Amino acid sequence: MxxxxxxxxxxxxxxxxxxxxxxxxxxxxxxxxxxxxxxxxxxxxxxxxxxxxxxxxxxxxxxxxxxxxxxxxxxxxxxxxxxxxxxxxxxxxxxxxxxxxxxxxxxxxxxxxxxxxxxxxxxxxxxxxxxxxxxxxxxxxxxxxxxxxxxxxxxxxxxxxxxxxxxxxxxxxxxxxxxxVDDVPATEVGFVAGAVAVHGADVWVMDRSNPFLLHVDTAATPPRVVEYLLPLTIESPKDQWTRTVHADRGGCWIASRHDVFRCDRTGDAAVTIERVCAEGGNYSSVVDGRLFLVGTTRPALHTDRRYGMVRVDADAHPVRMLDDELRLVPVDDPATVARVTAQRRRADTAHAADGTEWVAVGDLTAQSPDGTRRQVDLDVRTRGTMHWVQPDPYADPANAELLASMWVSPPVPRKPTP
Structure with a gap:
């Protein structure tokens, strides 16, 4: 056959x-x-x-x-x-x-x-x-x-x-x-909740692998859901989550193993998003309003796609902080490192100030301190507007010296030999 x-x-x-x-x-x-x-x-x-x-x-x-x-x-x-x-x-x-x-x-x-x-x-x-x-x-x-x-x-x-x-x-x-393989329904790309963060009445939910971010305003009845399609990569859905969200008053951080993005609310249904660094960590934490990336803290065996099972040593600086200039700086203070690593949490679970536990595993659910559990309807949502702030490495003063070394002078015509 x-x-x-x-x-x-x-x-x-x-x-x-x-x-x-x-x-x-x-x-x-x-x-x-x-x-x-x-x-x-x-x-x-x-x-x-x-x-x-x-x-x-x-x-x-x-x-x-x-x-x-x-x-x-x-x-x-x-x-x-x-x-x-x-x-x-x-x-x-x-x-x-x-x-x-x-x-x-x-x-x-x-x-x-x-x-x-x-x-x-x-x-x-x-x-x-x-x-x-x-x-x-x-x-x-x-x-x-x-x-x-x-x-x-x-x-x-x-x-x-x-x-x-x-x-x-x-x-x-x-x-x-x-x-x-012919008799199958058409595949629909639906939202699959994978990561969640909460600050006050604002709940941010990230899709497990696709670049969809939802903002849930829990102060409204029923909660108002706005969807943002972000300029992020599509990741493999084999993991429960591929990104971590950290919420604050102005918006949220979106961190992964590969990069960090900043998403700020600029209106009722509008955000700006910018990649602030092209490096990531195994996980991330927010302590005292600062974003920290945590890498490999101890030697371990990992499966490498190129070499199979290999030993991976601890990073020279496992903990790094995003400073005011949006640059990653090493953190070596033992007390700070201990505080940061103690703040590690599952990306699919977040706790509000009132004790409500938010869980993003496919759907979004909230469990109150009294044990009452409710599911938020994410299917009823509006489309928000997104402004992408794209970094320009050629305009960054930090790269001036690098650009100078890359500059090639135009060729000078040789004088004819008499």
Whole structure:
């Protein structure tokens, strides 16, 4: 079978352990699923194997993987008709290819920052069984012994518990689904609350990954919500939040691992926004009206997209403060560092002066000190106006010396040789 077809239905194998760790709910006929796919080259006789004509591109800047036999595998993306999958290739490739193999759901073999997710409607569900043999290293599912059984929905069971009772034992190892990538509703970009801050009656809510900022005036009944579309990057939605908001009387700070923006209210439904620095921190805190960025405070092991697992040492100056000139200055005073690090909080939770707890996890809720919980309707909102103050590095006096060294004098015509 060739995957590029008129109805665009893909066979996808879901291993049992993916269902065990709840990466994917047990699929049933008619379900709409949203998954990360991985392509694994295999024999064409394996159930679910098919030939795809697709475009391959390398995932740049990712370290190759070493196999036990010494072979190397480089991360690539395979892009087909209505779908995309990760793939580990034994050599760098780019362009149009034809591959034979099987698509797996819920497995990410690469360190891709933001793998493409595929949405589709489940048209068929089949339980896959393998004969299981005992080996010196434990139990092994024998390739080529697969049995398939059509079902309405994947069984809800613990798939990783293999109870071998006989020499000719067959074990359920996963489900094979037919995924219709055409029969899906149009994707709507809705607001997903990810970060919140409060100052008096003003509540600022940042989208989890998109550059939407909401201002909620809680003094109005019902609360008045104004939306601002900001000149910020679109971040990966894999985290609960990608930015932190700090509210004050004039507006709010928006901080991330990469930068800091200042957002000031200039009218009833108007703001100005300006990037004040192109550096960020692991987290940020406001102490005595000052914004502090906190980096790496102690050595740790981190997964690096280029090198895999690496040691990361503490920053020379883990705590920095944004001064009156909007420049980051190191903070080495132990008492100040202790106060700043003690102020660390979750970006999706903020506490008002009256004790109300605001939580931004998809929706926005407020819990009063008496335990009363209410949800703020963020869908009813108006569009505010935003003025973007763009920094001009050429006009910054601090860069005058740098600009002087960059200046190239126009060429002087040489005098003709007599």
């Amino acid at each position: 060739t995957a590029e077809s008129a109805d665009r239905t893909l066979p996808v194998f879901v291993p049992g352990w993916v269902l065990d760790d709840r990466s994917l709910a047990p699929p049933a006929l008619g379900d709409l699923v949203d998954v990360v796919l991985t392509f694994d080259p295999t024999d064409p006789t394996v159930p679910g194997a098919h030939t795809v004509r697709a475009t391959v591109r390398p995932l740049l800047g990712l370290t190759p993987y070493g196999e036990p036999d010494g072979e190397l595998r480089w991360p690539h993306e395979v892009v087909g008709d209505g779908w995309s999958a990760e793939w580990l290739s034994d050599r760098p490739l780019a362009g149009r290819v034809e591959l034979t193999g099987r698509l797996f759901a819920g497995i990410s073999w690469t360190a891709s920052d933001d793998p493409v997710r595929v949405r589709g409607r489940v048209r068929r569900v089949r339980v896959v069984e393998h004969r299981v043999d005992r080996t010196d290293r434990g139990l092994r599912a024998v390739d080529g012994t697969e049995r398939l059984t059509d079902v309405e929905a994947a069984p809800r069971r613990f798939w990783s518990n293999w109870d071998v009772q006989s020499e000719d034992h067959f074990q359920e190892t996963g489900v094979l689904i037919d995924l219709d």
